[in-house]
Amino acid sequence: EVQLVESGGGLVKPGGSLKLSCAASGFTFSNAWMSWVRQAPGKGLEWVGRFKSKTDGGTTDYAAPVKGRFTISRDDSKNTLYLQMNSLKTEDTAVYYCITDLGGHLDSWGQGTLVTVSS
Amino acid sequence: DIQMTQSPSSLSASVGDRVTITCQASQDISNYLNWYQQKPGKAPKLLIYDASNLETGVPSRFSGSGSGTDFIFTISSLQPEDIATYYCQQYDNLPYTFGQGTKLEI
Numbered sequence: 001e002v003q004l005v006e007s008g009g010g011l012v013k014p015g016g017s018l019k020l021s022c023a024a025s026g027f028t029f030s031n032a033w034m035s036w037v038r039q040a041p042g043k044g045l046e047w048v049g050r051f052k053s054k055t056d057g058g059t060t061d062y063a064a065p066v067k068g069r070f071t072i073s074r075d076d077s078k079n080t081l082y083l084q085m086n087s088l089k090t091e092d093t094a095v096y097y098c099i100t101d102l103g104g105h106l107d108s109w110g111q112g113t114l115v116t117v118s119s
Numbered sequence: 120d121i122q123m124t125q126s127p128s129s130l131s132a133s134v135g136d137r138v139t140i141t142c143q144a145s146q147d148i149s150n151y152l153n154w155y156q157q158k159p160g161k162a163p164k165l166l167i168y169d170a171s172n173l174e175t176g177v178p179s180r181f182s183g184s185g186s187g188t189d190f191i192f193t194i195s196s197l198q199p200e201d202i203a204t205y206y207c208q209q210y211d212n213l214p215y216t217f218g219q220g221t222k223l224e225i
Contacts, residue, residue, distance in 0.1 A: 044220045045217040045220075046217070047214050047215040061213050061214075064120075097162055097163075104151060104215065105165060105169075105210070106153070106208070106215075109162035109164070110162065111162055112162055
């Protein structure tokens with residue numbers, strides 16, 4: 001069974017940084033594309049970015065609102081995906097989900113971790 | 120970015136009703152369209168991929184159709200456990216984009 005467990009969320013001041021982790025199990029993580037999607041309180045879904053598997057190039061793509069501030073990385077030896085978030089803004093407040101990305105099909109979702117950016 | 124427009128934004132229906140949600144893309148996305156269900160306090164769940172293919176384990180009362188710019192999601196006979204918000208999502212072009220959601224109430 002696929003399991004994705006996010007951690008690292010919390011309260012951070014505007015301009016601050018936070019690093020989220022996503023521990024994966026139940027599938028071959030190294031072969032998987034992975035995406036992050038966020039959901040602001042009471043709002044809809046917004047794709048943040050993705051990391052392709054190394055066999056498919058190991059490249060990253062980001063949504064415009066986070067490009068240059070957020071960095072997605074992965075450690076295939078630890079079956080873990082990361083989201084480093086810098087220069088955080090109040091509008092980054094959201095639940096962040098880690099997801100297996102089957103080339104656009106956002107297949108398995110973690111439970112999410114809440115990031116609150118507030119002074 | 121490709122804009123996805125869902126309608127209605129909310130919908131009230133009765134158990135047993137046939138429910139239809141539409142999703143329109145701002146440009147041709149072929150069949151690169153998925154539908155998700157999100158129950159309150161939970162993560163979204165993929166129900167339908169490639170516009171019309173039912174994800175494994177999803178009840179057959181759920182269905183999807185369409186291609187190009189216009190798509191339809193249908194629940195043939197609404198059940199109480201279908202209370203949720205439903206989202207469409209395109210993956211023809213990056214960034215992946217979602218519709219604004221349709222909140223379904225009974």
